[in-house]
Amino acid sequence: NGRWGVQYKKSRNEGHRAGLKTVETIIKESIKLNIKYLTLYTFSTENWKRPKKEIFFLFNLLESFLLKKINDLIKNGIKLKIIGNKKNFSQKLKKILKDSELKTSKNDKLQINLALNYGSKNEIINAAKLINKNNKLFTEKNIEKYLYTKNTPNPDILIRTGNTNRLSNFLLWQLAYTEIFFEKKLWPDFTKHDFKKIITKFKLLKRNFGAM
Numbered sequence: 001n002g003r004w005g006v007q008y009k010k011s012r013n014e015g016h017r018a019g020l021k022t023v024e025t026i027i028k029e030s031i032k033l034n035i036k037y038l039t040l041y042t043f044s045t046e047n048w049k050r051p052k053k054e055i056f057f058l059f060n061l062l063e064s065f066l067l068k069k070i071n072d073l074i075k076n077g078i079k080l081k082i083i084g085n086k087k088n089f090s091q092k093l094k095k096i097l098k099d100s101e102l103k104t105s106k107n108d109k110l111q112i113n114l115a116l117n118y119g120s121k122n123e124i125i126n127a128a129k130l131i132n133k134n135n136k137l138f139t140e141k142n143i144e145k146y147l148y149t150k151n152t153p154n155p156d157i158l159i160r161t162g163n164t165n166r167l168s169n170f171l172l173w174q175l176a177y178t179e180i181f182f183e184k185k186l187w188p189d190f191t192k193h194d195f196k197k198i199i200t201k202f203k204l205l206k207r208n209f210g211a212m
Contacts (some may be wrong), residue, residue, distance in 0.1 A: 002054070003162065004186040015055045018188035020065060029074060029192040030110055033199060037111050037152060039083070041170050042161045045119030053141050059181075062116075066100050073100070077109025078097075082147035084118035095169055120172040149174055156203050159184065159195075177209050 025038060030038045043058060063194065066080075073080060080100050089097070097116075110180025125144035127136070128207060136142045154174045160167075163184040167175065182196045 004188045007115060007186070010068055013189060016058060016061055020061060020212065022190055025188075025192050026195055027078070027110070027112065029048065029195050029197055031078075033196070035110065035199075037113065037155070039113040039149075039155065039171070041115045041118065041168075041212065043084075043118070044169060045085075045122055046118075047116055058120050063093055063096050066096050069171065070103060071098055073104050073105065077107045078104060079107040079109075079111045080104045081111060081113050081152070082116055083113050083123075084116040085122065086117065088117055111152070113149065115170070118148070118168075119169045121169055124173055136163070143173070147173060159183060159190075159198055161185055161190050166209060177207070179205060179207070 001015040001019035002012035003015065004018060005012045008015075022146075027038065043060070047058075048055065081099060082097050086094055086097065122149070124143070127143050130146040131138055131142050149171070154176070155171065155178045158167075158171075158175055158178050158180045160180065161183045163182075165182050171178075178201055181201070183194065183198075185194065
């Protein structure tokens with residue numbers, strides 16, 4: 001989003017505003033396509049390295065969005081789940097996130113996993129600590145039970161925009177058999193038509209999951 005802002009001779013923050021519009025577009029399209037889970041990589045554990053002013057703007061943008069759109073989320077049957085470590089957030093943001101999760105908890109049309117202060121390596125380490133603390137065996141099932149994404153199916157599709165061919169510490173455990181689509185467009189330029197094209201390509205794939 002920041003790169004988009006600079007590329008179009010605007011500020012990085014304008015890029016984040018534009019990126020939020022794309023989020024709204026993809027949420028609406030996901031509901032139309034009867035997609036049940038959508039995970040958005042909103043703020044990574046590495047993003048704290050960015051300038052403080054930009055981080056402040058991002059969290060203000062998120063707070064404003066949730067406060068303004070909470071009734072729309074409820075009306076459209078959208079459940080919000082936060083994945084990531086909430087400890088470093090302000091008390092205000094923590095409260096908004098908690099309230100948003102609570103108010104949408106009964107919805108079942110679309111679950112949006114908002115990855116905030118999320119890093120997959122931290123998630124796996126955290127799961128290992130919880131397994132150890134609860135005296136459980138280190139099994140695949142137990143690791144999945146203690147991940148932030150527990151009770152959520154692993155993704156069928158990962159879309160990485162911005163002409164960047166890497167996973168950037170995102171859902172490393174969960175993506176073991178995910179179909180990955182790399183998109184040259186920056187996120188604010190990504191359209192519902194681009195989204196639908198990827199869904200169509202995905203439907204044509206034969207997925208063996210290691211079998212013949």
